[in-house]
Amino acid sequence: xxxxxxxxxxxxxxxxxxxxxxxxxxxxxxxxxxxxxxxxxxxxxxxxxxxxxxxxxxxxxxxxxxxxxxxxxxxxxxxxxxxxxxxxxxxxxxxxxxxxxxxxxxxxxxxxxxxxxxxxxxxxxxxxxxxxxxxxxxxxxxxxxxxxxxxxxxxxxxxxxxxxxxxxxxxxxxxxxxxxxxxxxxxxxxxxxxxxxxxxxxxxxxxxxxxxxxxxxxxxxxxxxxxxxxxxxxxxxxxxxxxxxxxxxxxxxxxxxxxxxxxxxxxxxxxxxxxxxxxxxxxxxxxxxxxxxxxxxxxxxxxxxxxxxxxxxxxxxxxxxxxxxxxxxxxxxxxxxxxxxxxxxxxxxxxxxxxxxxxxxxxxxxxxxxxxxxxxxxxxxxxxxxxxxxxxxxxxxxxxxxxxxxxxxxxxxxxxxxxxxxxxxxxxxxxxxxxxxxxxxxxxxxxxxxxxxxxxxxxxxxxxxxxxxxxxxxxxxxxxxxxxxxxxxxxxxxxxxxxxxxxxxxxxxxxxxxxxxxxxxxxxxxxxxxxxxxxxxxxxxxxxxxxxxxxxxxxxxxxxxxxxxxxxxxxxxxxxxxxxxxxxxxxxxxxxxxxxxxxxxxxxxxxxxxxxxxxxxxxxxxxx
Numbered sequence: 158x159x160x161x162x163x164x165x166x167x168x169x170x171x172x173x174x175x176x177x178x179x180x181x182x183x184x185x186x187x188x189x190x191x192x193x194x195x196x197x198x199x200x201x202x203x204x205x206x207x208x209x210x211x212x213x214x215x216x217x218x219x220x221x222x223x224x225x226x227x228x229x230x231x232x233x234x235x236x237x238x239x240x241x242x243x244x245x246x247x248x249x250x251x252x253x254x255x256x257x258x259x260x261x262x263x264x265x266x267x268x269x270x271x272x273x274x275x276x277x278x279x280x281x282x283x284x285x286x287x288x289x290x291x292x293x294x295x296x297x298x299x300x301x302x303x304x305x306x307x308x309x310x311x312x313x314x315x316x317x318x319x320x321x322x323x324x325x326x327x328x329x330x331x332x333x334x335x336x337x338x339x340x341x342x343x344x345x346x347x348x349x350x351x352x353x354x355x356x357x358x359x360x361x362x363x364x365x366x367x368x369x370x371x372x373x374x375x376x377x378x379x380x381x382x383x384x385x386x387x388x389x390x391x392x393x394x395x396x397x398x399x400x401x402x403x404x405x406x407x408x409x410x411x412x413x414x415x416x417x418x419x420x421x422x423x424x425x426x427x428x429x430x431x432x433x434x435x436x437x438x439x440x441x442x443x444x445x446x447x448x449x450x451x452x453x454x455x456x457x458x459x460x461x462x463x464x465x466x467x468x469x470x471x472x473x474x475x476x477x478x479x480x481x482x483x484x485x486x487x488x489x490x491x492x493x494x495x496x497x498x499x500x501x502x503x504x505x506x507x508x509x510x511x512x513x514x515x516x517x518x519x520x521x522x523x524x525x526x527x528x529x530x531x532x533x534x535x536x537x538x539x540x541x542x543x544x545x546x547x548x549x550x551x552x553x554x555x556x557x558x559x560x561x562x563x564x565x566x567x568x569x570x571x572x573x574x575x576x577x578x579x580x581x582x583x584x585x586x587x588x589x590x591x592x593x594x595x596x597x598x599x600x601x602x603x604x605x606x607x608x609x610x611x612x613x614x615x616x617x618x619x620x621x622x623x624x625x626x627x628x629x630x631x632x633x634x635x636x637x638x639x640x641x642x643x644x645x646x647x648x649x650x651x652x653x654x655x656x657x658x659x660x661x662x663x664x665x666x667x668x669x670x671x672x673x674x675x676x677x678x679x680x681x682x683x684x685x686x687x688x689x690x691x692x693x694x695x696x697x698x699x700x701x702x703x704x705x706x707x708x709x710x711x712x713x714x715x716x717x718x719x720x721x722x723x724x725x726x727x728x729x730x731x732x733x734x735x736x737x738x739x740x741x742x743x744x745x746x747x748x749x750x751x752x753x754x755x756x757x758x759x760x761x762x763x764x765x766x767x768x769x770x771x772x773x774x775x776x777x778x779x780x781x
Contacts (some may be wrong), residue, residue: 159237159240159251159252160252161661161662161663161665161667161670162665163249163251163252164225164240164670164673165665165667165670167225167240167243167244167247167249168211168223168224168225168669168670169211170247170249171211171224171243171246171247172208173206173207173208173211173212173213173223173224173227174190174206174208176224176227176228176243176246177192177206177213177224177227178190180195180227180231181193181194181195181204183206184202186205188207188209189205189206189207189208190205190206190207190208191203191204191205191206192204192206194215194217194218194220195231195416196215196218196220196230196231196459196460197215197217197218197220197461197462198416198419198420198461198462198463199217203215203216203217204216204217204220211223211224211669212669213226213227214692218462218492219685219688219689219692219693221672221688221689221692222669222672222673222676223669223670223672223673224243225239225240225243225673226239226672226673226676228242228243229673229676229677230459230676234371234372235677236673236674236676236677237251238372269397270397270398272334273334273337273338273396273397273398274374274375274376274398276327276334276335276338276340277338277340277374277375277376277377277378277398278374278375279326279327280323280326280338280340280375280378281312281314281365281367281375281378282326283314283322283323283325283326284314284315284316284360284365284367284378285312285313285314286314287314287315287316287317287322288308288313288314288315288365291315291317293383294315294364294383297364297383298313298364301428301432301507301511302432302435302511303431303432303435304435307431307434307435308431310410310434311366311367311407311410311430311431311434312367312369312375313364313365313366313367313431314364314365314367315363315364315365316358316360316361316362316363316365316380317361317362318361318362319358319361320357320358320361321356321357321358322358322361323335323340323341323358330356331356337396337397338393338396338398339359339377339393339394339395339396339399340358340359340360340393341356341357341358341359342356342357342358342359343355343356344356344357359380359391359393359394360378360380360391362382362383363380363381363382363383363391364380364381364383365378365379365380366378366379366380366381366406366427366431368393368399368404368406368445369408369409369410370404370409371408371409372409373409376396376398376399376404377392377393377396377398377399377404377445378392378393379391379392379393379406379427379445379446380392381427381428390426390427390446392445392446401444401445401446401447402447402450402452402453403450403452403453404445405423405442405443405444405445405453405456405457406427406430406442406443406444406445407430407431407434407441407442407443408442408456408460410434410439411430411434411439411440411441411442411460412460413439414434414438414439414440414441415440415460415461416460416461417439417440418438418439418440419461419463420440420461420463420464420465421440421442421457421460421461421463421464421465422438422440422441422442422465422467422522423441423442423443423444423449423453423457423464423465423466423467423481424441424442424443424467424468424505424506425443425444425467425468425469425474425477425505426443426505426507427443428507429441429443429467429505429506429507430442430443432506432507432510432511433506433507433510436510436514436515436518437515438515438518441506448477448480448481448484449466449477449480449481449484449485450484451484451487451488453484454484454485454488455488458488458493462492462493462494463493463494463495463496464485464493464494464495464496465496465497465498465522465525466478466481466495466496466497466498467498467500467506467522467525468481468497468498468499468500469499469500469502469504469505470499470500470501470502470504471502474499474500474502475499478497478499478531479535481497482495482497482528482531482532482535483558483561485528486528486532486558486561486562487561487562487563488563489528489562489563489565489567489568490563490565490567491565491566491567494527494528495527495528496525496526496527496528497525497526497528497531498521498522498524498525498526499526500521506518509521529567529570529571529574532555532558532571532575533555533571533574533575533578535554536551536554536555536558536575537551537578537579542578542579542580548579548580548581551579552579552581552586552589555575555579556589556590559571559572559575559586559590559592560590560591560592564592568592572586572587572592616729616732616733616736617645617646617647617648617729617733618648618687619725619729620642620652620726620729620730620733621648621651621652621655621687622687622690622691623722623725623726624652624655624659624726625655625668625671625672625684625687625688625691626668626691626722627668627718627719627722627723628655628658628659628662628666628667628668628671629659629664629666629719630659630719630722630723630726631655631656631659631660631666632659632660632663632664632666633723634656634726634727634730638727638730639656641730641733641734642656642730643656645733650680651680651683651684654678654680658671658674658675659671668691672684672688675688728772731769731772734769735766735769735770738762738765738766738769739766741762742759742762742763742766745758745759745762746759
């Protein structure tokens with residue numbers, strides 16, 4: 158684990174304006190710097206960077222964080238990688254705290270990864286050099302309409318048609334690293350006189366497409382055959398560097414194109430990506446011979462709010478589109494858009510553009526079908542909707558898809574559309590799908606609203622909000638209070654993680670550092686909503702949460718807020734305990750007759766509930 162004191166020293170030493178300015182043009186605007194947000198498409202700048210607070214915030218999409226956060230989000234890095242990159246930029250060595258979490262092993266793994274990256278870069282350079290003199294490969298690429306410039310941008314290469322080409326690129330052709338990188342294969346049955354398996358190159362007589370990660374490092378290869386044969390495309394195997402379900406071909410090259418175009422264009426093949434880039438569609442990328450995964454969707458949504466999937470119009474293309482649609486459903490928020498473009502069955506994007514041109518393809522993109530229409534069309538397709546059986550089959554197929562949608566306005570609209578098209582009453586659709594109710598907006602007396610304009614949330618979420626804003630609260634809770642948080646329904650995993658992180662940070666617990674750590678959490682979707690709520694509070698609240706000033710007045714204000722929020726959290730914990738006791742008593746009383754032991758237990762629970770009720774009243778905390 159990296160010591161928090163080092164991260165704080167690092168953030169104090171770097172200039173966040175300089176770090177972000179390498180990627181985003183910034184201009185001075187009052188006390189802050191402003192620019193176009195790199196995380197969503199916008200025409201008017203809403204992205205602000207505070208040099209004083211060393212923090213950025215976008216008022217458009219809600220993105221926020223420190224210099225470490227920015228490198229994680231912009232470059233797709235992990236927390237440790239981002240800290241290391243930032244430290245290297247200012248000449249600092251990252252210290253490590255030895256713990257029981259296998260830090261030594263992780264350090265060794267990172268060194269191994271770096272060695273594999275060196276091996277992949279060496280192989281990539283070798284393949285690129287081979288392309289320069291491979292007449293047949295050059296003619297093939299030219300025949301596909303590609304120029305030398307676009308080939309250079311994507312680092313295209315060529316693997317010659319012989320068994321051990323890479324022996325010319327590596328001094329030790331039998332190094333284990335070549336095997337671990339997936340560059341070579343050891344033949345099981347082709348043994349040599351010395352008893353060793355015969356080793357040969359994985360890629361032979363193929364156009365080579367280097368696959369880069371978000372940092373631009375080569376982590377794998379795709380090889381395309383130039384003539385007839387199978388497989389047409391050959392990918393690197395899964396390695397410690399490369400996982401097909403996590404990576405998108407062309408994402409590194411397409412980032413600026415996605416930002417300029419305002420959407421990402423997802424296609425099926427390497428050649429499609431390169432051809433589209435040649436035609437001016439610099440926002441194209443591809444899945445790596447596998448179905449679209451949740452990780453793919455998450456990476457895409459970090460780049461843009463609009464994703465267009467382009468598939469062949471044949472049966473396999475329709476199946477791939479259906480799988481992509483199902484993967485997108487849990488991520489279908491009100492602020493994002495997924496669309497589906499189907500080309501004629503005999504075409505892929507590469508062949509379509511070469512025959513009809515970029516303008517016609519652009520028109521096709523504009524006609525792409527929204528996710529809502531595609532979903533409804535898929536479940537209604539082939540059903541006899543004039544018959545009860547047909548409507549029942551349509552609902553049976555739609556049910557898991559509707560259940561996968563998050564509770565938001567888009568889901569509400571899709572439910573209404575499906576109800577109308579399928580001829581099934583909306584109330585029946587909602588009840589049969591067992592969907593949670595849509596959140597209702599309540600009207601509150603403006604005179605009762607606090608100056609902070611904090612949103613009305615449930616008790617557990619308010620506790621989480623306070624813990625994120627003032628992590629030191631966690632270190633002031635009693636063991637009993639902490640234990641009660643760890644078993645809160647629907648929030649137990651969240652609170653366990655937060656309390657552990659705050660405990661590890663100790664007396665140096667800080668909102669900015671905690672928000673950085675949470676980016677790597679599997680629960681970050683929940684945290685992200687709360688972090689955005691915090692950043693939407695009025696300026697005085699934001700300033701106090703983000704402030705690292707040692708000014709005596711600021712310290713007093715922070716101490717006062719910490720005390721007030723601690724009181725609020727403790728009252729909220731009592732409220733949660735009170736609610737739990739009410740539920741427990743209800744369950745007991747519904748049993749009917751109780752044994753003497755159960756009666757004693759119920760009496761004890763009732764006494765505890767009454768005492769908590771008195772405490773809640775005395776602290777002006779309402780309950781239901």
